Amino acid sequence: MASGTMGVDELNSIGGIGRRELLAGGGALALSSAVPCTSGYWRVAAALPQALPTAAPDLAERWRNPPRDAHLAAYWYWMGGAVTREGITADLTAMKAGGIGRAAMFSIGKSGKTPQVSPPADALTSVWWEMVEHAATEAERLGVELAMNMCDGWATASGPWITPQLSMQHLIWGETRVDGGRTIDMALPTGDTKLGYHRDVAVIAVPIDREWETTSEAATVTSDLPLANPAALADLANDAVLIDTEQGGSIVYRFAKPFTLRSVTVRTPNAKTGFAPGVLRAANSLRVEASDDGAVWRPVGRLDYPGHGWQTDLTTLTHAVPETTARAFRFVHRPEGPFDYDENQDFGQETALRLKGLHLSSMPTVHHLPIKSGAAWGRSRRMDDTVLPPASCVNRAALVDLSKSMDVNGRLRWRAPAGRWRILRIGCTTTGKKNAAAGLGEGLECDRFNPEAAKLQFDNWFGKALARLGPAGKRALKIVHVDSWEAHTQNWSPVFPADFARRRGYDVLPWLATMAGVPIDSMEASEAFLFDLRRTIAELARDHFYAPVAAMAHARGCRFSGEPQNPTFLADGLDYARYVDEPMGEFWVNTPRNDKPNDVKDAVSGARIYGNKIAGAEAFTQGLMTWREHPYLFKRIGDHNFCEGINHLHLHVWAMQPWPDRAPGMTLNGIGSHFAAQQSWWKPGQGWRDYVVRAQALLQAGSAVADVAYFIGEDIPTRALMPRNLSPALPAGFAYDSINRDALLRLATVRDGRIELPGGASYRVLVLPQTDRMTLPLAERIARLVADGATVIGPRPTRLPGLENGAADDERLTALAADLWGSGKIAETADLARLLGAPAFVAEGTTGIEWTHRRSPDWTMFFLFNPSDREARFVGHFRSAGAAPELWDADRGAIEAAGAWRNDGKVTSLPVMLDPGGSVFVLFAGKSDRRPVSDISATGPRFRRTSRGVERITYIGVPIEIRGPWNLRFAELSRPHAVKLDHLRSWTQLEEPDLRFYSGLATYSIAVALPRARTDRELVLDLGAVANLATVRVNGRQIGYAWRPPFHVPLPAGLGGRVTIEIDVANTWRNRLIGDHGKAETERVTHVVPMLRKGQPWLPGGEGAELDPAGLLGPVRILARSVTRLSGG
Structure with missing residues (x-):
């Protein structure tokens, strides 16, 4: 209509719309927005006057007033010393208002030569401590709980007070081969010492057979692969990539006389993906064949591609192969893949064969030594005596301990018996690993096997923070946090031998040569020792790091949260939760091959078996944000992890905003998702945050089933x-x-x-x-x-x-x-x-519905999530007997009593409909003396129960489109701008550049004439398509958020006559960043820090950059549904 008003007559003519119900069979305590007329399901809405009381009042209280642990948490990164008192107060105020109950403080990097604020607040400086104190005081005033990472940076437990002697350490050795029958007088090499720290552990002489020293350097190498110099493959000094191919083929080693193969060393370049050099699949999966004549080949086996972590460097890896004597060996490459993502194996799974070297040896060795000895994180097949017979192993009694024959300067004097000997000078050194992304608090990672090192770290960081705070600050800072374990692993410490003996009942020293790769007594015995070694490593980290940190936190009235050690440190992936009060995992967005689903499983199972009610997760991490992130994207990923058992999301990341008036503002160098009050959709995003908080309030109740x-x-x-x-x-x-x-x-x-x-x-x-x-x-x-x-x-x-x-x-x-x-x-x-017997839950009529199940003595509850892009209609069969079902919608904050359901004494069945990406809680509590509609089907009528009885809900009439004209106001421009639109269209189609590239909030308004209110009819405002989320007001009063499709908001009951509808719509920052691309700083609307990533532009824009649709796209319609009473209350 030309006036922008829809008339009463048009509304009264509405008919034949179809139906859509979020909660199948949903008898309503509350009704909500309906979805498009073509799809068939209604979401629960704001409570109606005739709503029934829930049968679970304890849950209803959590729903209405979620406890603080149910509120969102945020990783609060203080970037490069750019911290201000004004920014701290503004950030914490916005967090509190936005439903964030906890801020985890991390100090990231340092200010450098050109500080962004003056004076900079670099870690451990007096200015930084003042900011910490201010943050704690403000957090207490606002009611926001503070957590603090265990060290500077984001990983893991390090500082300048950690000396090499108290750092993470590993075993190293220098090897010398000598002929016996004479006196040996020589200085022994130490191996790869770091930071000038070396501590001798033992000197061991290992007798060897001269035949064991034969290698492929004596072979002739040929290949049908693209390889210019095949002989270089056998040269250990070669560092060039010799093969890089996707094609299949083979490499053949021919010897002049029979050669006994016992091990193969594969050398590769770094993986092209991932965060560490990795271990390449194709090169470490070659098939091995042997021949006595070069014509007839017999299988020997296949190189064993190990599991590995994202910090693992196995570019040189030695495989033990079944002992085989032949004149020729062939290594066959058959292209495979691509392979499904596996968090514990993914880095290096490229399909190409890429090789620097392939070295054959007769020397008996431990299979995958770095993995088996705990020097690197990985998983490897256990070998037995069929691979290497005991006769090819070194008898333990034949080893000679020369520790007392070497002086303090490392010089050995020994009368060696006849024969060939390997002399191993075994010692330890620091791993050299320091805290990632640290500033002035950078230092070595503390020894995980020594509780004194853990105490030193705690006292000098978190303990010092507590000591500096006044009573108010101490009431706020309540959690010490150990984040992503990016400290690699360790397999030694000066305290290790005594602890090993105490736990395993025997001395580790006679087996040290096995840690250097020497099979002792038998392959079975060597693998058994290495099993004990790895168990001891895991137990010591648990008992000498996690346990004392927890004890120190608890002694100060604080709690302990943390993420798992795997897949970088050898561990039982669940037992960190024995001491951590909130076990946490991690999941990513937009980066599927960096996701951490096993981290999530570790946290969830760990929390459950150790009785922790909360399993948290670092949520929505990513390698490089796209500036397209918004709540509906987050909901789908978050709901999936809710179904996995996570029940507390920690937003990654809220970069501390030192300048509250600049937007989008500070970022973590583009890492993570951008959460801040300066986010363009932050205000209407409250609908999503409310949803998460309500969902977490229920998911933290009771116990998982x-x-x-x-x-x-x-x-x-x-x-x-x-x-x-x-x-x-x-x-x-x-x-x-x-x-x-x-x-x-x-x-x-x-x-x-x-x-x-x-x-x-x-x-x-x-x-x-x-x-x-x-x-x-x-x-x-x-x-x-x-x-x-x-x-x-x-x-x-x-x-x-x-x-x-x-x-x-x-x-x-x-x-x-x-x-x-x-x-x-x-x-x-x-x-x-x-x-x-009977399943807990079955969705009859569809596939892929995800779910989780919780219970208490008074109720049982299911959370259902539809991950599909299509609506899901099904009959849900729930293992619950006798209790009446209720449908709880965390989006609207409303509860319905189901009107249609059936129970056979063991299983309750009811129809359910879920939007694309939709979810619902189904609760069974209390007995019902009211008779439900029991003739149910996924496509049948929809019902709800209120105090008036069972009611049937049907859409009536034809949807009426509100065509315009619409008034559109861009209030966040430096000069507010108003536009009148005859029809709805994307902001990117508007002529003025300031509007075409606009990012932020804009308000649409229109006047509409509604019919008089009727108790047998409900009206729903359908916004159509929205890019990206909206808030709706009627006559100046907010009636709902619309942040996910279908973008429907129910109109309040009793509303009639002429009304003004206002719709605030917000999009992402992407379009404005594209519009600002290439502009001088003074001409840009946006202010992003940093502008460069690794010296290169990273913000969207430039040639080929397409704008995303923005604004209210419609069509906007009024839908009506009738309410027919079928039975009394």
Whole structure:
């Protein structure tokens, strides 16, 4: 209409719209916006006067008044010393107003030669301490809790007070080969010493057979691969890339006489992707064949591509291969891939064969030594005596300890017996690893095996902060945090030998040569020792780092949060949660091949088995933001992780904004997603933040429900299992947790046939991993659980994995296994679906619905999420008997009593409809004496229950479009600008450059004449398409947010006559940044720090940069639905 007003007559003619209901069968305590007429489901809305009270008042209170732990947290990065009192106050004020209850302070980098503020607040300076004190005082005033990272930078526990002697350390060695039968008088090399620190551990002489020293340098090398100089592959001095190809082919080594192959060393360039050199798949997966005549080939095996972490450097990796004697060896490359993403294997999975060298040796060696000895994080196949017979190993009794024969200057004097000897001068040095992204607080990482080092780090950072704060500041700073473990790993410390002996029951020193790659006694024995070594590494980090940090925090009335060590430090991936009050994982956005789903699984299972109600996550991290990020994108990723078990999001990242009037402002060099009051959509983004807080309030209540506990095994490193790794596979409709050795040994009990843990976790079945090895204490514990009535399935153990206690334990294990497996008390395999019975949840009529399940003595609850881009309609079957279902919509903050459902005594079924990316909580609590509609289907009518009884909801009429003209006001320009639009269109189609490139908030307004209010009709405002989110007001009163499709907002009941509708719409910063590209600083609207990343522009703009649609795109329509009462209340 020309006047911009829609008439009453048009509204009264609305008919035939179709239906859409968020909550299938939803009988409403509250109604909400409906979705487009073509799709069929309604979302719950603001509460109606006739709403029924919920049967779960405790949850309703959390819903209305979420506790602080349910509020969002934010990583608050103080960048390069650019910190101001004004900025601190503004940031914390915006956080509080925006639903953020915790700010985790990180000091990142330093000011450099040209500080951005004066004076700069570099870490540990008096100015910085003043800012810390101001932040704590302001946080306490505003009611925001503060956390503080354990050190300067974001990783991990380091500082200038950590000396090399108290730093993370690893074993190193220098090797000298000599002929015996004479006196040896020589200086011994130390190996790769760092920072001038070296401490001798032992000097060991290892007898070797001269045949073992034969290598491929004596071979003739040929290849049908594109390779100019094949012989260079056998040259250890070569550092050039000799092969870089996607094609298949082979490399052949021919020897003049029979050669015994025992190991192959692969040397590659760095991986092209990832954050570390990695280990390349193709080069480390070659098939190995042998021939006696160069014509007939027999298989030997295949090089074993190991799992590895994102900080792992295995560009030189030695593989043990089955001992084989032949005249020729062929290495075959058959192109494979691309491969699915695997967090523990991805870096280096490029498909090309890229090689610097392929070195063959007769020397017996430990397979994948850096991984097996804990010098690098990885997972590697265990070798046995079929690979290397004991005759090719060194007898332990033949080793000679020469430690007392070397003087303090490293000079050895020894009368060597006849024969050939390898002399190993074994020592330790610092790993040299320092805290990532640190400023003046940069220093070495503290020794994770020495509690005194952990104390020194705590006292000089977090402890000093507490000491400087007054009473108000101490009330705010309540959490010490250990973030992303970017400290690599360690396998030695001066305290290690004593702790190893105490824990394992034998001396580590006679086995040190194995840590240098020498198989001792047998391959079985060497692998057993290395198993014990890795277990000790993991236990010491847990007990001598996590435990004392937790104790020091608790002694000061504080808590401890942290992320897992894997996949950079050897660990049991769950047991850090034994001491951490809030275990955390990490997930990424827009960067799928850097995502951390296993981090999330570690945090969730760790939290559950150790009784932590909260499992947090560093949320929405990314390598380089696109400036297209907005709440609907975050919702979909966040909801997926809610279904994984995360229930507390820590926004990554809120860069401290030293200049509150500049936008978008400071960034973390483009890393992470931009959260700040200066974000263009921050105000209307409150709808999403409210959604998250309500969801977390429910997801932190009660206890998680999982039917199966999968044991992650005893071989370090272990992690929570991903679904693809479950064996047997988990049937659809059930949930699982991973459980570790510590929880089984110390915490697990059995009640009514279920394995229970003190924190509330309870499992119907325990599944053991696919291995034939088990320690005796674990076998005895499992025997006790079975005797108490637990159901356990898994393979029968036949051998001990380590050397601890030796033959006596072996005999006892054999007897236990015979009793448990031989008598049928434990089945090696089982049909889990038959064993478990009714699934917890099934979505009949669709696939892919994600869910999580929680319960308390008074209720059981499911959170459902539709990850699809299409609407999902289905009948949900829930394992719940007797209780009436309620539908809780965290977006609208409303609750409905279901009007249509059926219960067969074990399972409750009700129809559900979910938007693309939509979600809902389904709660079962209390008994219902009201009869529901029981004839249900996914496509049938929609019902809700109110105090008036069951009501049927149907759309009526034809949607009426509000065509305009619309008044559009851009209030955030330096000169406010008003536009009248005859029809809705993207701001990018407006003529004026300031409007075409506009980013921020703009307001649309129009007058509409509504019919008189009726109790049997409800009206919904459908905004159509919105780029990117909106807030709606009617007659000056806010009635709702529209931040995700469908962009629907219900009009208040009782509303009628002429009204003014105002719609605030905000887009992302991308368009304005494109418009500012190439402009001088004085001409730019935006202010971004930094403008360059690694010396190069990184902001969007330039040739080929396309603007994104922006604004209210419509069509905007009025939808109507009728309410028909079917039965009394």
